[in-house]
Amino acid sequence: MPASIEAQINAIYRNESRRVRATLIRLLKDFDLAEEATQDAFAAALQQWPTDGVPNNPRAWLVSTGRFKAIDHVRRRARFQTALMDIADALEAAISDSEEWDEDRLEDDQLRLIFTCCHPSLAPEAQLALTLREVCGLTTEAIARAFLTTPSTLAQRIVRAKHKIRDAKIPYEIPSRSELPARLDAVLQVIYLVFNEGYSASSGNELIRQELAQEAIRLGRLVAELLPEAEALGLLALMLIQDSRHHARLDAQGDLIRLEDQDRTLWNREQIAEGAALIQRALPTGEAHSYCIQAAIALLHAEAPHFAETDWREIAGFYDLLLRINPSPIVELNRAVAIAMRDGPAAGLALIDALLARGQLNDYHLAHAARAELLQQLGEQPAAITAFETALSLTQQATEQRFLQRRLALLK
Structure with missing residues (x-):
């Protein structure tokens, strides 16, 4: 198989397989059958595209092929279970070519x-x-x-x-x-979870899964167009502003660059401006929604010309508001970091220690990493090393592991 064709199929699989599966789930009305049909469609692509070439509309080709593969699969099983023949006939009759190719x-x-x-x-x-x-x-x-x-x-x-x-x-x-x-x-919660997995993968070798973030x-x-409520606009704004930094978050070797060290000229100013406009649309509703507040915090970071000029007083105030309407240990941790930046590392460390003392976030590596950074700033090197080691033991993400290992090497 030509390397270029194989690379194209791999890229299409990364970017399109979830959409192909979603369409097949709708058409076949069966999750497992759609999963099998998706795999069969890509297997067929590996066989046919090197000879026939990549079709003009790969996703539609894959949906069509997957649909027929599924029907064939059901018909083969029908030899042993006659009731399945009616299902295969119904599947074939229910799906028209016009619907199948409707982009x-x-x-x-x-x-x-x-x-x-x-x-x-x-x-x-x-x-x-x-x-x-x-x-x-x-x-x-x-x-x-x-x-x-x-x-x-x-x-x-x-x-x-x-x-x-x-x-x-x-x-x-x-x-x-x-x-x-x-x-x-x-x-909205599910879309945010999808974005977070793309923005900062929970495990694996790659920290950023850009195809998930873009999806x-x-x-x-789509949701904001269907229902332009404040929380939908706020979530879209938050995702756009956070994603605007993705080109500056990793170096050429794929290692993590901290926010304070990022090259801000690499940030996507169009996305930041779009996010700011969405926040302006959401705020006049008078409702303080969690996503809107988080977007406002992200915007304060994005609009600061340099890290040293970040308005930590305003950010800490937003976290106070966020904690009132959406109390959670993660919000408390982020608020503690903001207060450390505003009032000094000792103030933030006290809040994180209190959070961990309550038994919350003990298994969350970022809580221990944040604690380690504050201990280092206070000159408590042995305690900082222990905290970094705890954080390292808890993360499943290779990029974050390398970052924590570098921080430990500097301390030791």
Whole structure:
């Protein structure tokens, strides 16, 4: 196989496989059958494209091929279970070529899938787990780590959610406008989780999975167009501003560059300006939503000409507000860092120590890394080394591991 064709297929798999699977889930109305059909479609591409060339619309080709592969698969099984022949006939009759090749419909299929996975009849933890697996393509092991549970327990949760969708005949569709507000929070939370996994991967060799971050932004735009409420606009603004820095976050070797050391000329000013405009649209509603506040904090970082000119007093004030409306240990940790920048490392360290003393975030590597940085600033080198070592033992991410190892080497 020509190397260029193989590289193209690998790139299409990275960027399009989740969308292909989402469309096949809608068409086939079966998660597992759609997963198998997606793999079969890419296997067919590996065989045919080196000879025939890459089609003009690879995604539509893959959807069409996957659909026929699935129907063939069901027909083969029908030899042993005659009831499946009716299912195969129904699948073939229900899918028209015009629907299959409708680009607008294909574009919206991931959003349809998110709304399906976030249906209110599913438990909240099942909604998140199923979406991260089916929309993001995260492994069961990675999701289990995020949920602090075992892969087997997480897998059972996902299987039960799929069966619920099938047995309750939950439709693969974007709900009506009257139903959207009740479903919005769960969908926004899932899109934010998708973005976070792209912005800072929970495990693996690559810290940034840009294709996931871009997909989350694309989905965020669709939701903001469907329902331009303050929280949807705020989330889109937050993602745009955070993503604006991605070219400056890693060096040529793929190692992490801290915010204070980043080359700010590499930040995408168009995305920052778009995020600022979205915040201005959201603020007049008079409602203080979590995503809007986080976006405002991100904007203060983005608009500072230099790290030394960051308005930490304003940022700490926003964290005070965020803690009141969305109390969580992560918000407390970020607030502690902001207060350390405003009032000195001892003030921030006291807050982090109190947080850890309550038994919260003891297994969160960034809490120990932040504590280590403050201890180092206070000249407490042995304690800083211990804290860095704890952080290193807790992270599953190769880029962060290298960063913490460098910090430890400097101290030692």
